[in-house]
Amino acid sequence: MPNTHATDEADLRRCIDTLIAAIRAMDLEGIAALYAPDIVSFDIVPPLRHLGADAKRKNWADAFAEYRAPLDYDVRDLEIVAGDDIAFAYSFNRLSGTLKNGGAGAAWVRWTACFRKVDGRWRIAHDHVSVPLDMRDDRGLLDLEP
Amino acid sequence: MPNTHATDEADLRRCIDTLIAAIRAMDLEGIAALYAPDIVSFDIVPPLRHLGADAKRKNWADAFAEYRAPLDYDVRDLEIVAGDDIAFAYSFNRLSGTLKNGGAGAAWVRWTACFRKVDGRWRIAHDHVSVPLDMRDDRGLLDLEP
Numbered sequence: 001m002p003n004t005h006a007t008d009e010a011d012l013r014r015c016i017d018t019l020i021a022a023i024r025a026m027d028l029e030g031i032a033a034l035y036a037p038d039i040v041s042f043d044i045v046p047p048l049r050h051l052g053a054d055a056k057r058k059n060w061a062d063a064f065a066e067y068r069a070p071l072d073y074d075v076r077d078l079e080i081v082a083g084d085d086i087a088f089a090y091s092f093n094r095l096s097g098t099l100k101n102g103g104a105g106a107a108w109v110r111w112t113a114c115f116r117k118v119d120g121r122w123r124i125a126h127d128h129v130s131v132p133l134d135m136r137d138d139r140g141l142l143d144l145e146p
Numbered sequence: 147m148p149n150t151h152a153t154d155e156a157d158l159r160r161c162i163d164t165l166i167a168a169i170r171a172m173d174l175e176g177i178a179a180l181y182a183p184d185i186v187s188f189d190i191v192p193p194l195r196h197l198g199a200d201a202k203r204k205n206w207a208d209a210f211a212e213y214r215a216p217l218d219y220d221v222r223d224l225e226i227v228a229g230d231d232i233a234f235a236y237s238f239n240r241l242s243g244t245l246k247n248g249g250a251g252a253a254w255v256r257w258t259a260c261f262r263k264v265d266g267r268w269r270i271a272h273d274h275v276s277v278p279l280d281m282r283d284d285r286g287l288l289d290l291e292p
Contacts, residue, residue: 040225040236042256046278048238048290049223049256077195079186081262081271083232088260090186090272092194110188110195112258112274114234116227125227126236128258130276132192133286140279140286144194 008082008122012089012115015122016078023073023095026064032057035124036116042128044109063095067105071097076108076146085117092146093129107131107142154228154268158235158261161268162224169219169241172210178203181270182262188274190255209241213251217243222254222292231263238292239275253277253288 015034022030035053043050043059050056064071078091090113096106114126131140161180168176181199189196189205196202210217224237236259242252260272277286 042236042258042274042276042278044279045281046287046290048254048278048292079272081232081260083229086227086229086232086234088232088234088272090188090260090274108194110274110276112188112260112272114227114236114258114260126225126234126258128188128236128256128274128276130188130190130256130274131279132188132194133190133277135191138286138288140284141192142284144192146194 005082005084008084008087008117009080012080012082012087012122013078015115016075016080016089016113020073020075023060024071026069026071028057028061028064031060036118039124040126042126042130044129044131066099067095067097068100069097071095075111087115087117087122089113089115108144108146151228151230154230154233154263155226158226158228158233158268159224161261162221162226162235162259166219166221169206170217172215172217174203174207174210177206182264185270186272188272188276190275190277212245213241213243214246215243217241221257233261233263233268235259235261254290254292 019034032053037053041050074094076092080089092108093111094108099105109129112128113124115122116125165180178199181202183199187196220240222238226235238254239257240254245251255275258274259270261268262271
């Protein structure tokens, strides 16, 4: 009988809920604890690849520095596919709030997260964050709605 | 004893090699056969999400239509992480050749591919393709080197 991985899916959902809560609270340590120490991230900012949980923590700190508290963070259309010790998830995510320059910052990004279970705990070992490009002028499409 | 998944990793590598060969040959059927029929793709072109192998085939047809044959396709820094029936892989990929408008087309993109094993065969169930954005002008960074 195939393993339905219902427990793993519930654990992964809890892990992602913890991430959402930590982002809303601008809790950098809480965020970083969900990443594998050797995460390889294809983040929305350059360079092509960011190595390690410390690099991710810095990217979040840079993003938070643009906003006045409080922030909001939405995750929509989340799909989770779990195996025994490998899983992946993807969704549309949006960080929103008031920018320090006074504008309203909010864009939906596509998020893919690939997980490994180590010592019984799921951690994000790889992630990928982006928006599509308008091929006529190479501009990122930051105003698309899911 | 943990399963090392060496056979699965070799199968996945072969699957990706088949994809590379099919892209170089502009073989749309060969490419589409590697996707799950219900693939959810976060591709580099809009919209946010492309549903189904037919949508991916169309995106490849659109990309090929920009180029004169022959094309080249490079995959660099490929990492494969395999479980029993779920796996993921990521790399830097570059489609290159002579554009029909005479220019040279070549940009490294980040590629994440998430696989499911169905009836003993690995297929791409989700993928994500992007370049990072320059946050000063929201422009896609198409000239980065891995």
